[in-house]
Amino acid sequence: MQTAVVLFTSDLRLHDHPPLCAALAAADRVVPLFVRDEAIAATGFPAPNRQAFLADCLAALDAGLRERGGRLVVRSGDVVEQVCRVATETGATEVHMAGDVSGYAQRREERLERALAADGRALRVHDGVVTALAPGEVTPASRDHFAVFTPYFRKWRAQHGRGVRSAPRRVPVPEDVRSERLPARRRLSGVSPGLAPGGEQEGRRRLAAWLRDGLASYAGRQDDLGDDATSRLSPHLHFGTLSPVEVVQRAGRGGGPGAEAFVRQLAWRDFHHQVLAARPAASREDYRTHHDRWRHGRAAEEETAAWREGRTGYPVVDAALRQLRHEGWMHNRGRLLTASFLTKTLYVDWRVGARHFLELLVDGDIANNQLNWQWAAGTGTDTRPNRVLNPLAQAARYDPQGTYVRRWIPELAGLEGRTVHEPWRLAADERAARGYPGPIVDLADARTRFEHARGTGRGRQP
Template sequence: MNVSVVLFTADLRLHDHPPLRAAAGGGRQVVPLFVRDRGVADAGFGCANRLAFLADCLADLDAGLRERGGRLVVRSGDVVDEVAKVVAETDADEVHMAADVSAYAHRREERLRAALEADGRRLHVHDTVTTAVAPGAVTPAGSDHFAVFTPYFRHWDRHPSRDVLGAPRAVRVPDGVGSEPLPAREDVSGTSPGLAAGGEREARKRLTAWLRDGIGAYEDRHDDLPGDATSRLSPHLHFGTLSPVEAVHRAREAGGPGAEAFVRQLAWRDFHRQVLAARPASSAADYRTRHDRWRSERDARDDIEAWREGRTGYPVVDAAMRQLRHEGWMHNRGRLLVASFLTKTLYVDWRVGARHFLDLLVDGDVANNQLNWQWTAGTGTDTRPNRVLNPVLQSRRYDPDGTYIRRWVPELAGLDRAFVHEPWKLRGLDRAAVDYPDPIVDLAEGLERFKRARDRD
């Protein structure tokens, strides 16, 4: 036996790919395998935007492998069953894959390990493929994970980093391994009109442009809503078309305050992964309960629907929600604002918002999505769990001229900055001429409701 299988999951690239490099070592033949996991679809995580982006990623990965003499093998079904079939077809003696952090991923890994070992095969699971620092690599005394970001970051920042690996020059795939046709973006219906393109080539092009033109101003402009001054690399990090290890290395090479701020955001991503790895139940349950008595979805139905549609009457909230629907992506400051508005001003369970995000976000994953929602709702790792973001003040601060609002809420495009943040203050015919709803809740009333619910009044 001189064949290895590389099981691609959320690591759809050739550059800096430890499982692929290990599998191809010693001139071995390699089966690059991707399984369209039936369990992911059954759990409701197969949203249209991610499926379309995934199709781009798989097509690009296959093209890169073909340039090196190989190809991507695609199967559908249960991951363990499909890997076992490929192993039997090729008489492979080992399988390589990246480590993951969700409870589902852990169960899948253990099932795969047991099936392979029962047949005399080996499973090799590689760290620092989807993270820059592996979960559990840095821990505080007396605990299996950090519950607060700042001390985590101090340890993370000092932790030794592995070298960045180049892409393989050649990939030799055994003859006769069957594959399904690659999925195609155009076969996916219901995608956001402005959905970005996927694939490793796009990821590397975007990273290079970001390091050249954007990262220098990142510290000062990362909250600039209209300026769109963030990297927009989150979908590529989610699908693994970009290595977080390489992103950290290249940002540090660029240097400067902007690079330091960007690296800190990459550390936040690893922070949430180490929390989820240690506390897998936090994907659905409060990490730190506040004994909330959330409004029921039935009682809050109209408010929830207005929030989803971007018709709350608060322009910056509505702008962000409409950006999400159009692009399958939302500016980070917008994510904080809409999450605070839903969970604290409307006092709706964070799981309602997290589920809607996962229905649309191209970068939606369990660790970042669920734990960021918990952070904002005050049930997660935020050291100030009762903070409430005022959408009007935030709008004036991060979109002072109303440019972001006018871009996504065209009903308000004709308003000057005196009213664009608070159109309900228009009077008479001026107000009647604007087809935009009044606020669905008074901010002061929402704040009082939240304080009462948290016993803070």
């Protein structure tokens, strides 16, 4: 009787799962395996919010497998050791897994392939599982990846891609293979109080609701902070409870400006993955360096602390950072303007901000988090690396009624018009009574400092 192992990583679903489909086609039994990686745990990457969401995802995956006559096997330790151990225990001849892009994932895959081969077993890696289009599937002439999004997108959307696979009806699993207890959200501390639930069923429910009620109007509302008209599917794409291939195909069926704008955002996700696959060091080093001498010292540390706490004195920046702390998620426009504020207005190293986001973001993804931070800092793929997002201009454009600010900053409740975004206009006694801080930096002075540091000329603040 043939047995195969399916190693789940960032693909915690049963619908459109090529590794699982291939294993079921090649073997009589499969072992659906998830390894709680001790090497990743040692880095601090599994922050409480992602641990909680992961617990939901694993519980849902196990439930889906049990409905199909199987179950999820959970182990802890070194991934390579645990996979080889399970393969030996069950007599599996093949291991199937999704390809991934980080330097760590690439090294893990190489180690696993060597270890399995030494024991006469095969590793089957399936690309196009965690992204809609596999990294390297489209490349420019004479280069290994696209460094600019627009030409990448032109080639990306011209690809037809693979078909969407149905979830299997049955998943026969060996009865005697040992499994640890599933993790549970309730056992975790430090989880954001507003963290959304995870799991494939929840992801599919949210996707259906988004396609029905939100997609058509996305093009005109995607940056509106007050409306919060984004899909909020990013955590499900990060954990793979939704297939990016399926999401792209289902979203693109209806056509129209909303679908086009949304699919473009999914292409940005693939773009960042193909950059990181080709340049793994970009997770920690400047992709395009300007030899920045980022600010250090007491003043920079105090300003960074105020930024983390949502007390910079610029309400739209603070609202976004408070949303992050409460929900473990932040609106995309908020991510851009808070990152620009830290790296260009305060001139603090992008790695400081990226680390804070990874401590809280449920969708904290090395490719998207690090490379979006580099884009905002001007050290990444942005073709206008010295642009500075003015928080007052951003607030006027994307939160004109102050809805977003009042939602997250109760100190400013009741304020209208420009005052909600510029509370320093209030009388001194009212400012003191509300307890909201004044600005920690003057925007004009900060702009001059950044221009001097980068050696740029004065330009319009977008």
